[in-house]
Amino acid sequence: MDKLVIKGEQTLFGSVQISGAKNSAVALIPATLLSDTPTVLDNVPVIRDVLAYIKIIQDIGVKANWSGNQLTIDPSGVHSLPLPSRKASQLRASYYLMGVMLGRFGEAIVGLPGGCEIGSRPIDQHLKGFRALGAKVTQVDDMIRLVAPRLQGARIYLDEVSVGATINIMLAAVMAEGLTVIENAAKEPEVIDVAILLNSMGADIIGAGTDTIRIKGVHKLHGCYHTVIPDRIEAGTFMIAAAATRGEVLIDQVIPKHIEPLSAKLREMGVAIFEDHESLVVSGRSPYTSVDIKTLPYPGFPTDLQPLFTVLLTQAEGTSLVSEHVHLSRFSHIQPLIKMGAKIRLDGRTAVIDGPTPLVGTKVYAEDIRTAAALLIAGLIAKRETTIIGWEQLERGYEQLLFKLRSLSVEI
Numbered sequence: 001m002d003k004l005v006i007k008g009e010q011t012l013f014g015s016v017q018i019s020g021a022k023n024s025a026v027a028l029i030p031a032t033l034l035s036d037t038p039t040v041l042d043n044v045p046v047i048r049d050v051l052a053y054i055k056i057i058q059d060i061g062v063k064a065n066w067s068g069n070q071l072t073i074d075p076s077g078v079h080s081l082p083l084p085s086r087k088a089s090q091l092r093a094s095y096y097l098m099g100v101m102l103g104r105f106g107e108a109i110v111g112l113p114g115g116c117e118i119g120s121r122p123i124d125q126h127l128k129g130f131r132a133l134g135a136k137v138t139q140v141d142d143m144i145r146l147v148a149p150r151l152q153g154a155r156i157y158l159d160e161v162s163v164g165a166t167i168n169i170m171l172a173a174v175m176a177e178g179l180t181v182i183e184n185a186a187k188e189p190e191v192i193d194v195a196i197l198l199n200s201m202g203a204d205i206i207g208a209g210t211d212t213i214r215i216k217g218v219h220k221l222h223g224c225y226h227t228v229i230p231d232r233i234e235a236g237t238f239m240i241a242a243a244a245t246r247g248e249v250l251i252d253q254v255i256p257k258h259i260e261p262l263s264a265k266l267r268e269m270g271v272a273i274f275e276d277h278e279s280l281v282v283s284g285r286s287p288y289t290s291v292d293i294k295t296l297p298y299p300g301f302p303t304d305l306q307p308l309f310t311v312l313l314t315q316a317e318g319t320s321l322v323s324e325h326v327h328l329s330r331f332s333h334i335q336p337l338i339k340m341g342a343k344i345r346l347d348g349r350t351a352v353i354d355g356p357t358p359l360v361g362t363k364v365y366a367e368d369i370r371t372a373a374a375l376l377i378a379g380l381i382a383k384r385e386t387t388i389i390g391w392e393q394l395e396r397g398y399e400q401l402l403f404k405l406r407s408l409s410v411e412i
């Protein structure tokens with residue numbers, strides 16, 4: 001069994017360059033299939049989820065070629081084929097092929113991503129949007145079939161803010177007849193990134209980044225050149241790691257505005273942050289003051305960074321509250337941290353953290369990407385070695401993470 005062994009009591013020093021955003025890339029790649037001509041995506045992270053997506057689109061006739069971090073996608077040979085659940089389950093973002101295939105071919109047959117069910121929260125808002133545009137939705141076993149020979153623009157109110165549903169509806173609506181209005185839309189930078197790509201391809205989308213997006217349908221889209229935005233979650237990971245280890249790290253190729261919610265909380269704790277146009281320096285200090293956070297859709301505190309920030313709060317003086325309001329099941333990091341010595345108790349959707357508490361390295365298991373990242377940071381500040389089983393989860397969302405850590409003087 002593969003394992004990651006981290007030497008304890010380490011301090012990060014140096015500089016690191018942030019890769020392209022995973023959550024943008026896995027939406028931008030399927031979006032390019034709406035064109036008949038090639039699109040060049042630059043700053044694409046070479047990570048497991050992206051490679052899995054490329055394999056999926058190659059299976060339906062798309063040509064994809066790498067040159068460094070530049071990806072050229074030629075969708076001229078794409079054809080509509082059922083995407084079995086064994087492929088769809090490889091990554092949740094496969095659901096974007098529903099909107100793409102529906103928009104381009106008027107039909108999509110896609111396996112349930114990650115084993116979701118119709119009516120379940122992960123995809124019900126997506127299907128609500130497709131139905132509003134005129135699609136008939138049926139389910140046979142673990143496959144969803146969407147049929148709409150002619151999509152018609154509609155006014156769609158999302159019952160809950162969803163990045164995936166917002167993007168998926170945009171993908172389906174760009175070539176629908178008439179005007180589509182998405183209300184209570186997600187405002188995340190990744191939504192804006194997809195809208196910029198689609199507009200560069202010839203779409204007519206306004207309002208991305210606000211809670212109301214308007215899409216005027218067009219008849220055809222064309223290829224273009226587009227650069228993926230920096231990954232704000234990767235940037236946040238290194239910011240929290242620098243703070244937790246009381247190090248000093250220059251984080252380059254970032255958009256500071258995208259990580260303001262994290263920067264504000266770090267400063268509130270006592271971390272020093274110096275911002276420039278496309279970089280920032282995080283300097284760890286001691287002691288840290290306890291703070292409360294509540295995860296919310298952007299521009300609130302990002303749920304993806306909650307497990308990592310929880311590790312940092314174990315080193316703060318006093319009691320901190322971490323309330324999870326986006327993914328209520330995102331607490332799989334709590335038990336491993338308790339095993340390492342953290343004083344944390346769960347009260348519904350809130351974790352109560354008493355600190356500071358010394359952490360002690362041991363063998364722990366990571367169920368997902370963010371838990372693995374959180375346990376990695378815990379291992380850096382713990383006494384003695386920490387062994388992480390399931391660390392390969394990190395390869396799904398972080399490009400060359402171990403290489404970057406070693407460049408910051410980490411022994412791992």
